[in-house]
Amino acid sequence: MSVTDNLTLSRLDSYVRWGWLDRGAQKRGAAGWMARLGIRAASPEAPVVSLSGGNQQKVALARLLHQDCDVLLLDEPTRGIDVASKAQIYELIGRLAAQGKAILFISSYLPELLGICDNLAVMRRGRLGEKAPVAEWTEHAVLSAATGATR
Amino acid sequence: MRRLGPLAGLALVFAVFSLWAGPPFYSRYNQVTLLTQSVIVAAGALGMTWIILAGGIDLSVGSIIALVTVVIARLLEAGWPPVISALAGVAVGGLCGALNGLLVTRLGLVPFIITLGTLLVYRGAATGLAHEQKIDAPITWLNDMLTKFPEPRWMLVASGVWLALLLAIAMAVLLEHSVLGRHAFAIGSNEPTARLCGVRVERVKLYVYLLGGLLTGFAGLMQFSRLTVGDPTAAKGMELDIITAVVIGGGSLSGGQGSVGGSLAGALLMTVIRSGLSMKGVPNWVQDVLTGGIIVGAVALDRYRRGK
DSSP, rough: OHHHHHHHHHGGGGGGEETEEEEHHHHHHHHHHHHHTTOOOOOOTTTGGGOOHHHHHHHHHHHHHHHOSSSEESSSTTTTHHHHHHHHHHHHHHHHTTTTOOEEEEOOOOOHHHHOOEEEOOOOOOTTEEEEEGGGGOOOHHHHHHHOOOO | OOOGGHHHHHHHHHHHHHHHHOOHSSHHHHHHHHHHHHHHHHHHHHHHEEEETTTTOOTTHHHHHHHHHHHHHHHHHTTTTTHHHHHHHHHHHHHHHHHHHHHHHHHHOOHHHHHHHHHHHHHHHHHHHHTSSSOOOOOGGGGGGTOOSEEEEEEESOOHHHHHHHHHHHHHHHHHHHHHHHHHHHHOOHHHHHHHOOOOOOHHHHHHHHHHHHHHHHHHHHHHHHHSSEETTTTHHHHHHHHHHHHHHHOOTTTOOHHHHHHHHHHHHHHHHHHHHHHOOOOOOHEEEEEEEHHHHHHHHHHHHHOO
């Protein structure tokens, strides 16, 4: 599928005019999201599989943002992608939080958690453990909480 | 460019036969004949395009076509007007397609198995309804839908060809410019992801099989028009011709790819090859071997060009 189709798949209804899909509007909508997230593709019509991993991830993220929800659940959104794309995604998360959206960010990579979260909670063996503002956490404390070692 | 592949193939094959067989092949009369001959497979391929690009398959279309011819003949025989009989035949096709769709979505079995079953069920129903013989029906204007000499002459080709062309345009627009069409593509590309993106997978599939059944019903009407009788043994094995047309036209059996234009070109391509070879008096067995080779070669070339 093309980047356009992929990005707009869950919001196709918003491009329907008189019962028909307005392909021009759909393409413009997708192009807008591509610009906002810095998605690099030959064109909005390029197949999504032809994109790099980082750009594919950003397409998936754009599809979520297209829903315009107030709460976002991001499970490992930066896994397996290049450093530049990671930085863009962090920046985007910051902007979304500034707009007042609640973001539940799940990751096993400590530096990014300590870098972008406001509050941090640690899960251990499927149970929610300690939670506190991020300023009160250190890497060591997170690891201790995760492994069950006493703090 | 990718979309032009099947059309370019069609043009090439037509040119080759025109050079080889000469004027009898490229005469206007023969062009009309070729168009008229390919209507049944082309109409079936329209429906199959939807089903295949949504990641499915329908092996029961040949049986549906036979059942539709029998239903139309029975109704005409009972004195129903031709329009009603024809529409009822198409509706029976839609019903068969919807039943396929229901079984595929409710039982969760692969469409290959489901429609392998309904292939026998529908063929059996056709044979039973026809009491195991051909049903003679009164001659009506339905039998003129595929004539080579349409009246009035300015029509150039018979009404069935025009109807098929109209349906093809409608399907091309529907595939490209409707939510249903884009959802069908999404399901064929990656069903679990489409589901996660909020596509109502079961509902879309049901509509796709229903639409496929209606178009197959139209193919059945065309088959009846050609045969002038209801024949429960009609169109045996035609499901393979129809699937071949779609695949030659760029449809992928793993779903997510296919186009109306490609499938039509595929249907025409096969008619051109068969008709050209028999015009040159090539024996049937050589025709079969050549056609088989061309099918594999055409699809292999297409996949190679796409770099897969």
